[in-house]
Amino acid sequence: MKIVVFITQTQDTEARIKVGSSGDSIDTEGMKWIMNPYDEFAVEEAIKTKEAYGGEVVLIAAGPQRASQALLQGLAMGADSAVHISDEALGETVDSLVLSKLVASELGKIEGVDLIFTGMKIIDEESVQVGIQIAEELGIAHLALVSKVIDVKPDEKKLVCQKEIDGGSVSVEVSLPALITCPDAMNEPRYASVPNIMKAKRKPMKMVSLDDVDFGSLGINRDAVGKSGAKIKTVNLEVPEVERKLKIIKGSDETTVKGDEIAESARELVKLLRDDAKVI
Amino acid sequence: MSSEIWVVADIKADGEVRKVTFEVLSEARRKLGGPVCAVLLGSGVSDKASELAGYGAEKIYVVDNPNLKDFNPDGYVKALCGLIGKHSPAVVLSGNTAFAEDYMPRVASGVGSGLAMDCIDIGMTDDGRLRIKRYSHSSRAISTQEFNGDGSAMIATVRPNSFKEEESAGAGEVVSEDAGITDADIRIKVLEIKTKESDRPELTEAERVVSGGRGLASEENFNHIYDLADLLGAAAGATRAAVDAGYCPYDMQVGQTGKAVSPILYVAVAISGSVQHFSGMGSSKVIVSINKDPEAPIFAKSDYGICGDLFQVLPPLTEELKKALSE
Numbered sequence: 001m002k003i004v005v006f007i008t009q010t011q012d013t014e015a016r017i018k019v020g021s022s023g024d025s026i027d028t029e030g031m032k033w034i035m036n037p038y039d040e041f042a043v044e045e046a047i048k049t050k051e052a053y054g055g056e057v058v059l060i061a062a063g064p065q066r067a068s069q070a071l072l073q074g075l076a077m078g079a080d081s082a083v084h085i086s087d088e089a090l091g092e093t094v095d096s097l098v099l100s101k102l103v104a105s106e107l108g109k110i111e112g113v114d115l116i117f118t119g120m121k122i123i124d125e126e127s128v129q130v131g132i133q134i135a136e137e138l139g140i141a142h143l144a145l146v147s148k149v150i151d152v153k154p155d156e157k158k159l160v161c162q163k164e165i166d167g168g169s170v171s172v173e174v175s176l177p178a179l180i181t182c183p184d185a186m187n188e189p190r191y192a193s194v195p196n197i198m199k200a201k202r203k204p205m206k207m208v209s210l211d212d213v214d215f216g217s218l219g220i221n222r223d224a225v226g227k228s229g230a231k232i233k234t235v236n237l238e239v240p241e242v243e244r245k246l247k248i249i250k251g252s253d254e255t256t257v258k259g260d261e262i263a264e265s266a267r268e269l270v271k272l273l274r275d276d277a278k279v280i
Numbered sequence: 281m282s283s284e285i286w287v288v289a290d291i292k293a294d295g296e297v298r299k300v301t302f303e304v305l306s307e308a309r310r311k312l313g314g315p316v317c318a319v320l321l322g323s324g325v326s327d328k329a330s331e332l333a334g335y336g337a338e339k340i341y342v343v344d345n346p347n348l349k350d351f352n353p354d355g356y357v358k359a360l361c362g363l364i365g366k367h368s369p370a371v372v373l374s375g376n377t378a379f380a381e382d383y384m385p386r387v388a389s390g391v392g393s394g395l396a397m398d399c400i401d402i403g404m405t406d407d408g409r410l411r412i413k414r415y416s417h418s419s420r421a422i423s424t425q426e427f428n429g430d431g432s433a434m435i436a437t438v439r440p441n442s443f444k445e446e447e448s449a450g451a452g453e454v455v456s457e458d459a460g461i462t463d464a465d466i467r468i469k470v471l472e473i474k475t476k477e478s479d480r481p482e483l484t485e486a487e488r489v490v491s492g493g494r495g496l497a498s499e500e501n502f503n504h505i506y507d508l509a510d511l512l513g514a515a516a517g518a519t520r521a522a523v524d525a526g527y528c529p530y531d532m533q534v535g536q537t538g539k540a541v542s543p544i545l546y547v548a549v550a551i552s553g554s555v556q557h558f559s560g561m562g563s564s565k566v567i568v569s570i571n572k573d574p575e576a577p578i579f580a581k582s583d584y585g586i587c588g589d590l591f592q593v594l595p596p597l598t599e600e601l602k603k604a605l606s607e
Contacts, residue, residue: 231394
């Protein structure tokens with residue numbers, strides 16, 4: 001099995017965020033950059049599949065220099081090699097359409113790909129679309145939100161899995177090659193240990209410059225990469241402080257309600273919901 | 281490019297039109313100008329056209345094809361790309377359902393469009409470009425984005441419960457289209473569909489949600505959540521921690537990884553309030569929390585709450601709610 005994982009390096013959204021001086025992006029000064037958390041599930045699933053059926057795992061990312069760190073983490077988890085489409089313009093918001101074309105063009109050069117995994121969402125942009133658009137560019141089927149791979153049939157080039165849909169789930173069969181987007185319920189990603197990160201530095205990483213990309217054949221201009229050429233532009237970004245009423249009923253000792261306070265707190269809460277919030 | 285604003289109807293497994301479709305039709309009519317039209321794709325769905333007209337659709341483009349059953353993205357992509365190519369609408373909208381997240385990205389690629397997903401506000405610039413607002417950064421930031429107006433259809437999906445649905449009679453002219461979808465277009469073979477048998481509303485479109493966290497401590501104790509949800513006519517949700525612990529199924533998960541919900545009332549029981557959970561429910565109108573830890577972060581983001589043990593608080597709370605609801 002030849003397995004590819006498309007990964008992204010994202011801002012650590014658990015970190016404190018504030019709007020940058022331009023007013024249309026997050027201030028990245030001192031920002032911690034991490035492998036997109038959902039991509040960890042994708043890498044794990046790829047390695048598990050390789051362990052079960054043999055083959056190799058190739059990672060691919062498109063981002064500025066720093067994105068190599070995310071690739072290194074994936075290599076340390078157990079991937080065999082990586083492709084890094086590298087340009088500083090890829091550190092800006094890039095149209096999902098442009099990004100998917102770029103990645104698909106490099107991915108298309110890898111021969112004999114059976115399966116492509118990627119995370120279900122890129123957390124900083126909250127984007128669920130890039131992976132699926134890569135599948136469209138490659139002209140292959142995709143399965144979004146696969147909660148469980150049920151059966152891989154390498155000889156028949158088929159895959160059976162369970163995916164989540166609105167109001168339930170569905171089991172489906174698809175011919176390979178196919179692209180799968182991974183939610184977190186799928187597996188438990190392994191840890192990239194320090195010795196493995198050291199070893200990962202010796203694994204092959206192919207660097208691709210935008211100068212090497214044949215934009216003509218992709219039907220886009222090179223200046224479509226980056227903010228200025230985007231089909232959708234962020235004109236304002238805010239980190240709103242939602243004002244909540246903070247009417248929290250506590251016990252007389254400022255901790256939990258106890259004894260008679262319990263029934264009293266229930267009465268008071270219902271009164272608040274009815275008269276103050278007017279939601280019941 | 282025509283001036284038409286399209287709203288793609290979302291059909292549930294039981295054949296009914298999902299409420300978010302009416303919300304988007306109503307908001308498009310209020311905010312976007314241009315004739316608002318609906319697109320109805322599916323198998324055996326033609327009779328739903330009149331319902332869409334009831335929310336202001338001037339025209340309804342219908343593709344009724346047996347290959348559009350089972351919520352299989354391939355057929356929908358071909359049908360919608362074909363319609364957009366033929367009629368060149370200015371804007372294409374739909375509800376941001378799991379199914380829209382599945383097929384709409386391919387449509388955007390297929391027709392070379394920009395795509396803004398999970399929008400919470402839609403409007404137009406003076407020069408006719410779509411302007412939207414959406415969450416980013418685990419829902420802690422809101423970005424305002426504008427399409428560049430390059431002439432391609434501007435495609436956006438809208439978070440359920442963001443807008444009020446409002447009936448208004450549209451002309452409702454039915455335009456039947458043959459998208460030429462054949463068996464060969466369908467690459468994904470559906471083996472089995474498991475829909476949940478439940479009388480509760482679906483999480484993403486419910487006006488009230490009751491969710492439980494790891495503090496529930498067992499699958500059995502989650503019945504407290506279901507009982508309270510049923511009492512309030514609410515959907516039942518959970519944190520990732522509760523799902524990971526096996527107390528309830530994955531499809532109940534609310535948060536960055538699970539579903540994004542935007543109800544009028546969100547009741548968080550034994551939920552500490554992680555960034556990840558907030559990213560899925562932070563836009564709820566009223567947040568109520570019950571937690572025995574006075575330092576739980578959820579309290580700082582709640583409108584109302586009780587600091588108390590859920591097993592002690594829920595029984596009297598249920599009784600009081602019953603009384604209040606019967607009045």
